[in-house]
Amino acid sequence: MDGLLALGGPWHWFARNFVHTDQHSWVWWQFVRRNLARGREFSIPDRVLEHVGLTLVAVGIGLVVSVPLALAVRRWRWLEQPVLWVTGAIFTIPSLALFALLVPLTGLSTTTAEIGLVGYTLLILVRNTLAGLDGVPAEVMEAADAMGLSPRRRLLRVEVPLALPAVIAGLRIATVTTIGLVTVTLFVGQGGLGQLIDDGFHRQFPTQVTVGTVGCVVLAVLADVTLLGAERLFTPWSRARSPR
Amino acid sequence: MRAGGLSGSVLAACRPGHCGIGTYVAEHSTWSGPDGLPHRLVQHVELSAEAMVVALALALPVAVVLGHLARGGVLAVNISNVGRAVPSLAVLVIGARIYGIGTLPAFLALVVLAIPPIVTNGYTAMRQVDADVRDAAVGQGLSGVQVLRRIELPLALPLLMAGVRTAGVQVVATATLAAYVGSGGLGATVLSGLVNDEVGPEVVGGLTVVGLAALAELGLAAVQRALTSDGLRRRSGRQPTLADAMAADMG
Numbered sequence: 001m002d003g004l005l006a007l008g009g010p011w012h013w014f015a016r017n018f019v020h021t022d023q024h025s026w027v028w029w030q031f032v033r034r035n036l037a038r039g040r041e042f043s044i045p046d047r048v049l050e051h052v053g054l055t056l057v058a059v060g061i062g063l064v065v066s067v068p069l070a071l072a073v074r075r076w077r078w079l080e081q082p083v084l085w086v087t088g089a090i091f092t093i094p095s096l097a098l099f100a101l102l103v104p105l106t107g108l109s110t111t112t113a114e115i116g117l118v119g120y121t122l123l124i125l126v127r128n129t130l131a132g133l134d135g136v137p138a139e140v141m142e143a144a145d146a147m148g149l150s151p152r153r154r155l156l157r158v159e160v161p162l163a164l165p166a167v168i169a170g171l172r173i174a175t176v177t178t179i180g181l182v183t184v185t186l187f188v189g190q191g192g193l194g195q196l197i198d199d200g201f202h203r204q205f206p207t208q209v210t211v212g213t214v215g216c217v218v219l220a221v222l223a224d225v226t227l228l229g230a231e232r233l234f235t236p237w238s239r240a241r242s243p244r
Numbered sequence: 245m246r247a248g249g250l251s252g253s254v255l256a257a258c259r260p261g262h263c264g265i266g267t268y269v270a271e272h273s274t275w276s277g278p279d280g281l282p283h284r285l286v287q288h289v290e291l292s293a294e295a296m297v298v299a300l301a302l303a304l305p306v307a308v309v310l311g312h313l314a315r316g317g318v319l320a321v322n323i324s325n326v327g328r329a330v331p332s333l334a335v336l337v338i339g340a341r342i343y344g345i346g347t348l349p350a351f352l353a354l355v356v357l358a359i360p361p362i363v364t365n366g367y368t369a370m371r372q373v374d375a376d377v378r379d380a381a382v383g384q385g386l387s388g389v390q391v392l393r394r395i396e397l398p399l400a401l402p403l404l405m406a407g408v409r410t411a412g413v414q415v416v417a418t419a420t421l422a423a424y425v426g427s428g429g430l431g432a433t434v435l436s437g438l439v440n441d442e443v444g445p446e447v448v449g450g451l452t453v454v455g456l457a458a459l460a461e462l463g464l465a466a467v468q469r470a471l472t473s474d475g476l477r478r479r480s481g482r483q484p485t486l487a488d489a490m491a492a493d494m495g
Contacts, residue, residue: 088485092461094417097453100434100446176328183331184421187438194333201337201425209341213334220329 028207042199044211051192051219054182058114059175062121067167069122070129071155080130087123095120095184103188113185120181121174128170132163165238168231175227176220183216193219268444281433281452288429288456291347292419295354296412302355303362310363311370311400312392320367327360332418340425350427354418358411365407365489369400398473405468406489412464416457430456 007015017026035042073079090098098116106112136159144154183194191198193212200208232239268274274281310316335356339349373396381395423431430453437445469477 084485089458092413092457094413094420094453094457096417096420096431096434097450097457100438100450101454103438103446104443173328176325180328180331183333186333187435194331197331197334197337201340206341209334209337213330213338216331216334217329224325224329 023205023207026206026210031207032211042196042208044196044215047191047193047196047212048215048219050190051179051182051194051215054110054113054117054185054190054192055175055178055219055223058117058178058182059121059171061114061118062125062174062178063171065118066122066125067129069126070133073126073130074133083126084123087126090119091123093119095181096187099184099188108189110190112188113182113190116188117178117181117185121178124174124177125167125170128166128173129163132166133159135166136162161235164235165231168227168234172224172227175223179216179220179223183212265444265447268442268448271444274444274448279432281430281448284428284430284433284449285452285456287427288416288419288431288453291350291354291422291427291429292412292415292460295351295358295419296415298351299355299358299362299411299415300408303359304366307363307366307404308370308392308397308400311367312388312396314371317367317371320363324360324364327357332357332414332421333424336418336422336425345426347427349425350419350422353422354415357418358415361407361410361414361489363407365410366400366404369403369407370396372403373399398476401471401473402468402476403484403488405464405471406484409461409464409468409485410489412460413457416453416460420453 016024021028021030023031031042032044034040035044037043038045040046069083073083095116098119099112102112102115106115140158140162141154144158149157182190182192183197185191186194186198193215196208196212196215200206200210200212273279277283307320310320332353335353336350339353340346343349343352377395377399378391381391386394419427419429420431420434423429423435430449433445433449434453437443437447437449
């Protein structure tokens with residue numbers, strides 16, 4: 001008997017599931033190793049790439065929709081309540097129900113998945129972009145005007161950079177939320193890592209469930225850290241100003 | 245186009261691809277029996293309500309006490325980031341792997357997923373109470389428990405309730421997904437529609453879920469308004485919403 005297995009109790013459980021593994025373990029390393037290549041039936045990297053793709057497109061479109069919405073609210077203030085109400089209402093719709101309601105219109109497709117995923121990013125992105133733009137101090141705006149900046153240049157050179165931390169904070173929440181939601185697009189024929197979870201569930205093969213779950217968490221952490229890094233890179237002044 | 249309706253399982257209520265909304269609504273089995281909408285709705289509400297009550301009982305005291313003592317902030321603030329990163333589907337499937345198919349894993353998963361937003365927002369809400377106000381209360385001779393009950397809780401309530409609303413909406417949503425691991429509820433109707441390519445259950449089930457989620461959100465918002473003290477309501481025009489709760493842990 002091997003060391004850990006012979007110890008019994010929690011050590012035995014740990015060894016069975018993560019060290020001396022077989023198809024009943026939470027992770028069967030042999031399966032993981034075998035499916036690290038692309039193009040296989042249970043390929044892990046294929047699902048990861050699909051997951052990343054669905055997430056990037058959703059957050060990208062979400063941003064492209066949200067920023068103009070936030071700018072429109074800045075110009076026509078009466079839009080604020082309706083915009084926040086509608087995006088809030090979309091956010092409240094349970095994901096499975098939203099996908100099911102879209103299927104009669106757009107079928108079991110990437111389009112269905114993306115419409116749903118984009119919908120969930122809007123509330124957070126619009127709200128944070130708006131909060132960022134509203135947070136630009138009035139004196140700064142006046143100074144920009146006094147320096148002769150046109151409204152367009154003031155927006156691009158002053159307001160957007162100052163709003164960036166809030167926008168990126170929104171992007172972080174939206175991205176991490178989307179990475180979790182992509183698994184649900186399984187029910188409209190997509191799913192990314194969700195397909196692994198589904199497969200493992202139906203075949204009673206826990207390794208795929210573990211890989212799918214850990215994969216999602218790792219992707220979420222990587223995305224969060226990347227965006228945090230981007231914020232530091234693009235807003236060097238906030239680092240210089242904040243006391244240590 | 246009325247397809248054979250009494251084949252026992254909702255999965256076979258209509259011929260695949262031929263169960264439109266009209267057919268589904270006209271079907272007798274839509275409105276009665278264990279696979280009918282009323283029973284599914286009751287299952288859904290029961291599961292969500294039970295999970296919500298247990299999650300509140302576990303999370304609220306922890307959040308309020310930690311916030312009052314200003315302890316465990318790192319944990320309280322980060323727990324909902326972690327919660328967001330773990331897919332609900334994964335929590336459900338892992339629960340089903342350990343406890344078997346059925347309502348129990350779904351219930352446990354729902355409780356686990358409802359706790360983070362309640363803890364994070366409860367803690368943040370307690371910490372954002374003005375330190376001067378707290379000092380003034382202590383200066384007036386109020387004890388720690390009195391400060392907690394009479395000063396901190398009323399001031400923290402709006403944001404705290406925003407977290408409860410987030411949790412409530414998430415519980416109703418995840419209870420739909422929970423049909424995947426065999427807990428029944430309206431998700432079973434929706435899933436049967438998706439699996440068998442039937443528009444009827446997809447749309448009718450989906451709309452019922454949307455209605456239920458909206459009711460939960462509006463109901464909890466009403467509770468939030470009712471619990472907010474008059475003075476606080478007059479002072480701030482806007483009540484914290486779902487978006488505020490989502491953003492609470494990001495500073």
